[in-house]
Amino acid sequence: MKTITINEKWxxxxxxxxxxxxxxxxxRDEDGRPVAARPEDCIGCRLCEMRCxxxxxxxxx
Amino acid sequence: MIKDYLLxxxxxxxxxxxxxxxxxxxxxxRNIDKRGFTRENTxxxxxxxxxxxxxxxVTTNSFHGTHGRALPFSTGIKLANPSLNVFTLMGDGDGxxxxxxxxxxxxxxxxxxVAIMVNxxxxxxxxxxxxxxxxxxxxxxxxxxxxxxxxxxVCKVVQAAGAPFxxxxxxxxxxxxDKLISKAIDHKGFSFVEVISPCPTHFGRSNKLGDxxxxxxxxxxxxxxxxxxxxxxxxxxxxxFVTGIFExxxxxxxxxxxxxxxxxxxxxxxx
Numbered sequence: 001m002k003t004i005t006i007n008e009k010w011x012x013x014x015x016x017x018x019x020x021x022x023x024x025x026x027x028r029d030e031d032g033r034p035v036a037a038r039p040e041d042c043i044g045c046r047l048c049e050m051r052c053x054x055x056x057x058x059x060x061x
Numbered sequence: 062m063i064k065d066y067l068l069x070x071x072x073x074x075x076x077x078x079x080x081x082x083x084x085x086x087x088x089x090x091r092n093i094d095k096r097g098f099t100r101e102n103t104x105x106x107x108x109x110x111x112x113x114x115x116x117x118x119v120t121t122n123s124f125h126g127t128h129g130r131a132l133p134f135s136t137g138i139k140l141a142n143p144s145l146n147v148f149t150l151m152g153d154g155d156g157x158x159x160x161x162x163x164x165x166x167x168x169x170x171x172x173x174x175v176a177i178m179v180n181x182x183x184x185x186x187x188x189x190x191x192x193x194x195x196x197x198x199x200x201x202x203x204x205x206x207x208x209x210x211x212x213x214x215v216c217k218v219v220q221a222a223g224a225p226f227x228x229x230x231x232x233x234x235x236x237x238x239d240k241l242i243s244k245a246i247d248h249k250g251f252s253f254v255e256v257i258s259p260c261p262t263h264f265g266r267s268n269k270l271g272d273x274x275x276x277x278x279x280x281x282x283x284x285x286x287x288x289x290x291x292x293x294x295x296x297x298x299x300x301x302f303v304t305g306i307f308e309x310x311x312x313x314x315x316x317x318x319x320x321x322x323x324x325x326x327x328x329x330x331x332x
Binding site: 013018050 | 064067072073074076077078079080081082083084087088091232233235236239261272273274277278
């Protein structure tokens with residue numbers, strides 16, 4: 001399973017990672033912060049990492 | 062590791078939530094990392110504007126110049142030391158509006174560098190005024206009833222000025238963007254990549270385009286490949302972002318041509 005890490009200090013809660021994940025891996029909490037809720041669905045395309053404007057998302061594994 | 066080139070203690074980035082600048086910076090650093098360029102043999106130059114802050118976040122050599130003048134500084138750096146890998150980062154306000162004259166002449170001279178223009182369709186840092194790329198009818202702080210001018214097709218300008226590599230991508234299609242930057246780096250000569258990028262704070266808000274994901278979607282929905290665009294009229298292409306490689310040809314770069322002159326005047330003593 002992939003490990004998706006979000007650097008909370010760098011993330012600005014723009015929502016791009018969650019909106020464009022092809023497998024809908026992310027939820028957003030009440031503050032809009034992305035949460036990798038379904039990492040088992042992640043196919044490792046890393047589009048969330050590449051599209052993160054803040055270097056805040058890392059996909060490993 | 063891409064993080065070797067990122068000055069992590071300076072993060073979080075200064076840019077607004079959903080600004081595309083960080084996506085472009087990441088794509089550039091990823092390509093620098095892939096080639097194993099060192100901090101010492103790489104120079105990133107910037108001008109003024111939001112994108113002009115990019116040099117704050119890199120561990121390579123960098124040079125933060127004056128408004129619209131990143132290319133003259135880059136030209137000087139490249140001429141003084143042609144072995145350096147020079148990246149010039151400009152916004153649309155910086156690169157084609159204030160610095161348009163420098164852009165066409167750097168393209169004409171064919172200085173061997175990678176020029177990356179992030180086009181967010183307005184002057185972001187100063188509050189969202191229209192720039193030379195703001196599309197007709199768009200609302201900005203200085204065109205509150207709709208812009209009456211046409212925006213530049215920057216790629217066509219740079220192509221006409223003589224650049225041997227000219228391409229356009231978007232921050233939405235980040236895989237294509239990666240490839241375009243990669244090809245620009247590998248191409249000898251003036252290699253220009255325009256990147257369409259969202260400014261949710263100003264352009265997005267003024268034109269009611271919604272939040273960051275909605276603005277990304279707006280870019281996606283208005284992007285057309287050059288293959289598809291070939292069969293469309295000028296009117297049909299109004300407000301669309303045509304992506305692809307528009308120019309890719311071999312042409313002797315400035316430093317090589319200049320070295321030939323030096324060698325010929327030395328009477329071949331260095332050959």
